Structure formats: C-alpha cells, structure tokens
Amino acid sequence: MNIAIVANGPQENIPLLANFSEQIDLWIGADRGALTLINQGISPNIAVGDFDSLTPEELKLIKKASHIVKSYPVKKDKTDLELALDCAKTYKPNKITLFGVTGGRLDHTIVNIHLLLKLLEQNINGMIIDKQNVLGITLPGKHSVFTLADYPYISFLPLTKEVTGLTLDGFYYSLTDRTVSFGSSLCISNKLIQNKGTFLYKTGILLVIRSRDL
Numbered sequence: 001m002n003i004a005i006v007a008n009g010p011q012e013n014i015p016l017l018a019n020f021s022e023q024i025d026l027w028i029g030a031d032r033g034a035l036t037l038i039n040q041g042i043s044p045n046i047a048v049g050d051f052d053s054l055t056p057e058e059l060k061l062i063k064k065a066s067h068i069v070k071s072y073p074v075k076k077d078k079t080d081l082e083l084a085l086d087c088a089k090t091y092k093p094n095k096i097t098l099f100g101v102t103g104g105r106l107d108h109t110i111v112n113i114h115l116l117l118k119l120l121e122q123n124i125n126g127m128i129i130d131k132q133n134v135l136g137i138t139l140p141g142k143h144s145v146f147t148l149a150d151y152p153y154i155s156f157l158p159l160t161k162e163v164t165g166l167t168l169d170g171f172y173y174s175l176t177d178r179t180v181s182f183g184s185s186l187c188i189s190n191k192l193i194q195n196k197g198t199f200l201y202k203t204g205i206l207l208v209i210r211s212r213d214l
Helices: 017-023 033-039 056-065 080-089 106-121
Strands: 002-006 026-030 046-049 068-071 095-099 125-129 133-138 141-146 153-158 162-169 175-181 196-201 206-211
Touching (some): 002 017, 002 080, 017 095, 026 033, 026 080, 033 046, 033 056, 046 080, 080 095, 080 106, 106 125, 153 162
Parallel strands (some): 002 026, 002 095, 026 046, 046 068, 095 125
Antiparallel strands (some): 125 133, 133 206, 141 196, 153 206, 162 175, 162 196
16 A cells, blocks of 8 residues: 655645556645645545644635544644654555655755655655655665656665665666765766666665656
8 A cells, every 4th residue: 555645845846746646545635735635636535734834714625625634733742744654554554655745944854854764664665756856765685676757867875874785787877786885976866778777785774866857
C-alpha cells in the first residue's frame, strides 16, 4: 500500500498531484495540505491536523470534501505532519510518499528529509516529491533505478561518515567498489544511459535524489 501525505509546504513546490493518482492508494491531507488536495481536484481520504492555518470557510470545505477528518488541539506535542504519519502507519503501508514538505524554511525541509530515515527504520519506503526533486533513502545492498523522464539527473549523497563499496552500473559516470565520504561531490548529477540502472554498496546510508532543472 502506498499512502500519500500532502503537507502545507509552498504551493509553487507541489507538483500536479493527479499525475501520481494511479500510484496512490490513500490520500492524507495534513492541515492545509487537505485544502491543496481539494484545490487540485482530489478528495482527501483523511484530513488531519489542528487546522489553525485555515479560515472557517476553508475548514468547512475540508470537512465537506474529506471522507474522514481528525481534528487536534493547537497545543500538542507533534506537528500536523507527524500526526498524519502516525495515521498513515495504522494502515501498515509499505510506502509513504510526501508532498508539500520542501521549500520555505530550510530547517523544516531538512527535518522532513530525516523523516525518510525514520520510516526506513520501520520498514517503510519513504519518498519526498516536489516539482524539481524525488528523494529517497537506501540502506546497504543492491538497488535498481529506472528512467524518470521528468527527473533525468540522479545524485547519491552519503548521510553517514562514508559509504563503502559503491558500484554504479548503467550510469553515464560508472563507479566500481568506491568509498564515498560525507560531503563528497563525486556522485552529483549523474544520468542513466539505459532504462534501468543498478547501484550497490556495502556500508553506510545513501540519500538518492532524482532531479531536474526548472
């Protein structure tokens, strides 16, 4: 099951959500993210949050258009996004896709990227998608990637002190059993040279970013 959560990030960073509808089994709107879904023609399966960023008219619209609404007090220990994630996990998904979690304040963007690792530790494949990027995190092993016409560039960034044994096959810039240190630009802006490529490594954690120029 692939659950999508739409948060309250800058609208200009959020892609056309209907393009992903075939991949998504359940749509959750986190606070104002529910309004984003509605404005893009998608009825939220669930709307979650304190809804303090909404006008009374907007909240009324969300309550009318959403199948389930879960309201929380403004004073709470978790963010609206965290509440949405907790809700999503009750459905035991194998994948959670996040929209509206990049752009704006950099601290928010970085902590949302960290959420991908937390999801992976719970055996959930987390992904962040915006108009310019598709982000995911991987653990050691062999992984396959396929051509995404809208996101032609692919970069591999170590999130640990180093990633060892990195091998890239099917890429314009290939690698064989290399150690890549945190902060290295060695694996930035690569491209696939065929429909499918593979990468594998022995130790460490990789942030994999598919991207495009606007």
